[in-house]
Amino acid sequence: MDPLRSYLGRLLLEEITPVVMVLSTPLAEAACLPVRTASEVPYRLQMFKIRMVYASDVRKEDCEVADEMIKPVVSEANEKALPDLLSDPPQVEDVLGKPEAELCPLWIKKFNRELMRTLSFSEHETFDHPVACLLVVSSMDKEPVNKFVDLFNTNQLPSLLNDGIMDPQILKHYLVLHDQQEGPQDIAVNVLAEMRSTLGLNDCKLLCINSSTEAGGSNADNSWLPYKALGLNNHDGSCFLSVDDLNEIKDFMQDFVSNHIIPYMEQKIRVLNQQVATTRKGFRNQIKNLWWRKRDDVPEASNGPMYTFTSIESQIRVLGDFAFMLRDYELALSNYRLLATDYKLDKAWKRFAGVQEMSGLCYFILDQSRKDAEYCMENAFSTYLRIGSSGQRNATRCGLWWAEMLKTRGQYREASNVYFRVSNEEPSLHSAVLLEQAACCYLLSNPPMLRKYGFHLILAGNSYYMSDQKQHAVRVYRNALFVYKQNPWSYINNHVHFNVGRWYGVLGILDLAIKHLLEVIACSHQSLTTQNMFLTDFFHYVQSMGKKFDVYKLQLPVFNMSSLKVIYEDHRTYASDADVGVSESTWQELEEELIPSSSIVRTNWLDTQPMRKYKDSCICVAGEAVKLNVELKNPLQIPVAVSGISLICKLSTTLDALSSDVSGLDLDGGEDKVNTEPSISMFETDGDKFTLSKLDIVLGGGESKRVQLDVTPKVEGILKLVGIRWTLSESVVGYQYFEFDAQKKIKKGKRGPRRSLNNSLVVIKGLPKLTGSIDRMPTNAFAGDLKLLTLNLRNHSEYAVKGIKMKLSSPRFLIPSDSSDIGLEFPDCLKRHMQSESSVVSSKTMMDNFKSLLFAFPQDIEIQAGAALSWPIWFHAATPGNVSLYISLYYEMGSSSDIKYRTLRMHFNLEVLPSLDVSFSISTSSSRLQEYIVRMDVMNKTPSESFVLHQLSCVGGKWAVSALPSCSSINSVETVSENQAVSYFFKIKDCEADSCKEAESGSCTSDMALCPGSSTDLFDIARSPLADFHSQERYRQGKVAKGPCSLLDFVLISKAVGNSSKPTPDFELLSHHTCHCSSLSQNPIWWLMEGPRTISHDFSKSYCEVNLQLVIHNSEAHKILVRVVTFDVMPEKSQTVHPHDSTSAQGGWYDVSLENDPVKTISSSKSTHQEKQSSKSISPYVWCSLSCAQIELQPDSCARVPLKVCIFAPGTYNFSNYELQWKVHPSEGRHVDENEKLLSRGGLGHPFYVTVLQSV
C-alpha cells in the first residue's frame, strides 16, 4: 500500500503544511467572518494545502486550555451515543464483521487530530512556523497603507517571532478587503493603487466579497458544496457571499499559493541547502563540527541550548521541514539525520526526539525500512517520555503517529501496545479515548484478541467514568459485555454488570439499570460491604422506578429446585410432615398385610374405571392441602426479607381436561406458558377454586430454610402447580416456574406412572380423613421405661370410617392393649390381682410375628364424622439406641367413593438412653440339687438419675426366688444412685422338680420384693403388657444368647426416683428383662450323692450296709454318656484317669482322709501319716453293689444311680472314692474335633461324710 494513501499519509499531508499567518484590521475582520473558515483552500492538483492561522493563535497553548478545547469533541459524540445505549449490546459476530471505520468512530479521529493540534507552534519544530504573512486591511479603514505598517509592528506579533525562534523575515502579502455591501468598489481600487505604489506591485491584492444582493440566496447552498467535504458548513455569516465572490476568493488563494508561497519556499530551500552544504556537509565539515562541539560543552539547560533561527541547527531543521512540506522526503530525511547527531551531542533531547519523530515519518512515507521507522519512533517516544512533563504531549502525538503507522502495516497488536503506553501519560479523558482505540486494535488483530479487547474497553470505560463521561463509559462497557458473557469469572461479571447497571441508573435508564443489577445481586463470593453496596443500589433504582415489577427467575433468594418435593395425600395420609420423609418402601413393607391387594380394591370391573383414568397422574383430595416443600437459600451475608411466598397454581374444572390424557396435555401447556406468558397476574384470579398459603420469612446471611407452601383445592378438577412467586423486600416480585425436563416427559408419556415430581394433580371428591397422634409419646426415654400411652384418632370429615386396623413396626417397643385396659389406672393395672388369672393368655394370638404386629380394632368400632377415638397403647423402651417406630393405620370409608380405603402413617423417632445395666450370674449350689446361687449385678449408667429396685421376678411358675438365709433383709440397699454398681445374692430353687412341701407353705414364690413395703404391691409379670414385652425380649435375646442351655429368665422392675434437683413429674416404671440366664458351671454334668448322714448300726451282728444314690444331672444340650466307677483304693495324688483296679476290701478303723475335701484342714502330723498311707492305701469301706455303671443322659435331665457301701466299723467315712467319666455326644453337624478333650472328661467324687455309730 502506498504510504501516502494511508490514513497516516493523508493525515501528514493535511497537518504538516505551510502556515500562513493572517494579520488583519478589526474592520476587515468584522466584514469577513467567512473568509477565515474558507481559508483552507485545496491546491487541487497536488492536494496541496496551506493553513491560515491568526497571528494571535501563533503561540504555544497551555495544556489546560488545549484540554478544554478537546472536551467538546468528546461531549458532542456523547450525545450521539445516547440512542445507541438503548439498543441491545453488540454480539461477537456483529463486532467481528464490522469494518474498521465503524469500530473506530469518526469522532475519535477528530479527537486524535485535535490532540495533535494542541502541540502547534512548539519551539523545537518549524513546520508550524509561518511561511508567509497575509496582511488584510478593510477598504473602509482610514489610511490603509499606514495600517499595513502598523499591523506588522513587532509588538503585535506573536512572541515566538520576537523571541527569535521564528524567522521574522517572512513573505508578506497585502490584501485589501472590500465589502460590496458597504459601498462602491471605487474606494477599494483607490486604496489598492496607493498600496501598490508604496508596498510593491506584486504583493498587493484586492478582494471583493458579499456581492450578493439578496440575503440567504438559494444558490448559496450549492456554491458551498465543494467545500463541504472539508468540513465547512454554510453558516450565518456567509449569507451575502455570492458564487462570484467564492470564485474570487479561490482565485486569490490559488494565486497566492502558486505564485508566492511555493516559489518562496523553493527559493528558501535552495538557499538553505546551499548554506548547509557549505557548513556541514562533507568530511571536513563533520570533523570540524565534532571538534567544535566537543570543546563547546557549556552548561546546558535541560532542553539543550537555545537555538535561534539563525543558528545552523535551526536552519537545517527549517530546511528539513520545508522539504517535507514540499514532499522532498529524501532531502528532509538526510537533513533530519544530520540534525539528530548534532542534537544528541548537544543533549538537546526534546529537539532530538522531534527530529527522530520526523525522520521516522520520512522513513514511513518513503516506505523504505520499516525497522528504521519503528526504531526512530520508539526512540522519539521514549526520549519525549524521559524529559518529563514538557515532552508528554509530544510523546502522545508521537505515539499516535506511531500507532497509525503500525496500523497501516497491519501490526495491530503493536499498535494497541503503543496506544496503551500513550494512555498512561494522559489525563483520564484522553487515556479513555486512547484505550478505546487500543481495544479496537486488539479486535482488528489477527486472530482477534477478544479478551484483551474486553479488558481494554473496561479500562477505557473506567477512565471515561472518571472524567465524567458516563454515556461513553456505558457504551464502552456494553461493547465489552459479550466478551464476558456466560463466563464464570465471577468478579469480572459482577464488576461489569454492576457498573453498567449503576451508570444506566445515573443516566436515568432505569429498566436497563435494573436488568444489569439483577445479575449481580446474588453474588455470594463478594464481601459483605460489596454485597451491601450492590443491594442498596439495586433497591434504590427499583424504588425510583416507583412501582413493583416482576422479575422472572429472580436470583434472591435462590430456590433449590432439586429439593422440591410435592406432598399430596391420596389413599396414603400422614400424621405429620416428617412422616413423608420416610421412604415409601418402608411403608409398603409395613403395610403388606394391612392393605388389601389391588385386586381386592376393585369390587367389580365397573368400579375400576375411574381409577384407571387417573392411573398416570397423582391424586389429591378436594379440601385437603397439597403441600410443596422447597428449600430456599440466601446467598448473601445480608439478611433478606422475603414476603408473600406462595405457589402459582391453576385449577381447571373442564370435563375435557378430565377425560383427555391428563399429564401430557397439562405439561405441554405449562411449558408454553413459561415461554410465552411470563406474567403472573392471571393466576391470582382463581381464588374461588383453591386457596393458597402465603409465607413471610427473613433469611439471615447465608441461611437456608425449608419452607412449606400449601394449596388447597376446593373443587374437583385438575390442579396444576406452575411455579412460585415471592416478594423481595416489598419491592421486587420474583417468580419462577417449575421446570420439567422435556425429554423425560416424552419418555414418561410412554412408560407410565413412574413420575417422581408431577405438577398436575387430579383433584377428587372430598374423602374422610383421620388424623392421629399419640399422647405423651416420649422423644427420649430410659431403657426399660414402661408407659401407658394413648393413641388419639380424630375424624375431621363428614363421613364415618370403619374397619380400622393398625400395624406397628416394632412390637418390642409398642404394643396396643386390648379393650379391657381402657380406663385402667397406670401403674395399678399392672399390680397383681387375685381375680385376674384369666387374662394371662389373652395376648397369645399376636405373638407369632416378632417383626411387626398387626392389631385389629374390634369390628364394631367406627369413628363417626367429627368424632374421636382414644386407644391405650403400651410403650416399653427395650434397648438403648435410636429407634424409629412406624405405625400404619388402615381404615375403610363408610360411604362409597373413588378410594375404598386410606392409611394413616405415623412415624416416631425415639432416643433410648441406657439406664440400669442388669446382669445375672448363676452358679450351682454344691450342696443342694436344683438350687442355685444367683448374683445380680446392677449398675446405674445414667449420669443423674437414681432408681429404686422394686421387684425381681423369675418368669414362669417353676422357679422360686428367695434371699439367702444369712441376709434375710436384702433391703439394706434399695436405691441405686447414679453411676453406682450394686450386687445382690439370691437363691433360686426349682419348685417343680423339688415339689417339696415348701412350695405350699407360700415361701416359694417367683417374685421377690426388693424394697420394704413393696411386698404387697408386686407387679404381675404374667399379665398382658409385661408378659407380651417379655416374650418379645425373650425372642430377641434368644437370638443373641450364646449358651444353648438356658435356665431361666429374670424380670427386674425398678422405679425412677427424682433426684433432689428435679422431682419426677409422674410415676416412672422401668422393667428390665434378662432372658436365657444359665448356670456358670464348667462341667456339662453335675452330680450329688444322696443318702443318710448318720447311721446307727450294731456292728456286733453284721457289717453295715449303706444305701446311697448318686444323682447326675446333665445341663448340656446334648446327650451325655456317663460312666460311674467306684474303687476301693485311695487314688494317688498324681492319679490317672482310669485307676480301675479295685482290689480286695479290708476293714478296720482308718482315719478319714480329708484329701479331697475342698476345705483343707490337714495338720502337718496328718500329712506325714497320709504319705505313709498312700504307699499302700486301702479304703476303710467297700463298694458293694457295682463297680461300674454306665448311663445315658438326655439333655437337661437327671438320673439316679443307686450305690451301696459296706462298712465294717463305726466311724466317720468319706464316700468319695468314685469317679465319673462322661462323654458328650454332640448333635449332628456340630464340629467335634476341636474340643474333643473338653467333651470327653471325667471327675472325682465329691466328699460325702457319713457317721456310723455303734448302736447300743
Add this chain to the structure above:
Amino acid sequence: MASTACFVIVSKNDIPIYEAEVGSAPKKEDLSYHHQFILHAALDVVQDLAWTTNAMFLKSVDRFNDLVVFMLLHDSRSEDGIKSFFQEVHELYIKIFLNPLYLPGSRITSSHFDTKVRALARKYL
C-alpha cells in the same frame, strides 16, 4: 515485602476451576476483579503462545503495568521460584485430576489442594 500473587487454574472454554490469592499483600476487595481482568486478558496471549512452544512453562506471558502474568499474576521477580511453584502445583493438579470423583473441568473445591497450594506459595513466592 508485600507481594501480589493471584493464582488461577483455567480449564478449557476459559472456565476458572481454581482461584487463590496467594500473595502476602493485604487483600483488597476492589483488586480481586482487577486481577481477574488481567488474567482473563492474558489468556489471549497464552492462546497464541501455546501453539508456538512445546514447553509447559511459558515464562512471562503478559504484563500489565508492573504486574506480570504467568497465569499466576504476581509482582515478584524470582522466575526460578515461580517455575518450581508451577511444577509442584502441576503435580498436585494431576493428583486431583486422577481422582475418579473429580469431573474434569469442574471447579476444584478440595480444601487439601487449597492448603497445599498456599503452602507452596509461601515457600516459593
